[in-house]
Amino acid sequence: MLVNAAGPWSSKLNRLAGIGGDFTVEVAPLRQEVHHVPAPLRLGDDVPIIADADLGIYVRPDAGGNLLIGGTEPACDPLEWIDDPGAADPNPTVARFEAQILRGARRLPDLGVPNRPRGIAGVYDAASDRTPIYDRTESDGYFVAMGTSGNQFKNAPLVGSLMLAIIEGVMRGHDHDADPITFTAPHTGHRIDLGAFSRKRPLNSVTSGTVLG
Numbered sequence: 001m002l003v004n005a006a007g008p009w010s011s012k013l014n015r016l017a018g019i020g021g022d023f024t025v026e027v028a029p030l031r032q033e034v035h036h037v038p039a040p041l042r043l044g045d046d047v048p049i050i051a052d053a054d055l056g057i058y059v060r061p062d063a064g065g066n067l068l069i070g071g072t073e074p075a076c077d078p079l080e081w082i083d084d085p086g087a088a089d090p091n092p093t094v095a096r097f098e099a100q101i102l103r104g105a106r107r108l109p110d111l112g113v114p115n116r117p118r119g120i121a122g123v124y125d126a127a128s129d130r131t132p133i134y135d136r137t138e139s140d141g142y143f144v145a146m147g148t149s150g151n152q153f154k155n156a157p158l159v160g161s162l163m164l165a166i167i168e169g170v171m172r173g174h175d176h177d178a179d180p181i182t183f184t185a186p187h188t189g190h191r192i193d194l195g196a197f198s199r200k201r202p203l204n205s206v207t208s209g210t211v212l213g
């Protein structure tokens with residue numbers, strides 16, 4: 001039994017293993033930058049994440065009185081699809097930093113714009129509908145937890161439980177493709193249809209289509 005959870009390398013690994021012939025969802029590495037700036041003084045630490053689709057940014061507080069400002073893939077920003085995640089430039093660029101921080105400053109006029117870029121650059125494992133794939137594959141015993149699309153870090157413990165439910169069910173002989181397994185959330189009792197994360201789903205049209213999921 002094997003689970004491909006190789007992040008932005010997941011599609012390449014599938015191709016090496018000859019997996020993916022029946023996927024309806026495409027997944028590819030997408031380079032992204034998230035920037036880091038001192039928060040304006042009057043902004044408290046208890047500010048929640050703010051998504052601003054008009055300006056194409058999201059903002060959330062970070063430790064030490066700072067803010068993280070990321071992008072929501074607005075049409076004016078070219079998407080940086082890459083072939084080799086290992087070769088992606090890990091440094092934030094001046095152009096992206098200035099664009100994103102200036103957008104933030106349009107909503108937060110007290111926001112200073114530092115003259116050197118600060119932040120991180122990384123690679124999303126971006127699914128075409130920005131919804132992850134947690135599923136079996138066409139090869140018995142080969143599972144995938146991929147396509148996390150820049151927003152699944154916070155869901156990691158739950159994702160482990162979802163994968164366990166799928167793996168246990170499929171290994172016991174359940175036909176998860178024809179009759180998707182459901183998972184009952186232990187704290188809320190909410191029932192989650194795991195077919196929503198199928199590799200063969202019709203593309204999810206009710207997401208924001210961005211990193212915000």
Ligand SMILES: Cc1cc2nc3c(=O)[nH]c(=O)nc-3n(C[C@H](O)[C@H](O)[C@H](O)COP(=O)(O)OP(=O)(O)OC[C@H]3O[C@@H](n4cnc5c(N)ncnc54)[C@H](O)[C@@H]3O)c2cc1C
Nearest residue numbers: 005006007008009034121122123124148150151152153154
């Ligand atoms: C800039 C940036 C900001 C983000 N911000 C957020 C956020 O605010 N909130 C949030 O929830 N999520 C965020 N994410 C997304 C989050 O980081 C990912 O969803 C999460 O890391 C996915 O976890 P993973 O374990 O599936 O993959 P990864 O964390 O990518 O781990 C995959 C691992 O597999 C290894 N690997 C690859 N190929 C092989 C191989 N052949 N053999 C062995 N190992 C291999 C890699 O080295 C890597 O360690 C962000 C991502 C980026 C890039």
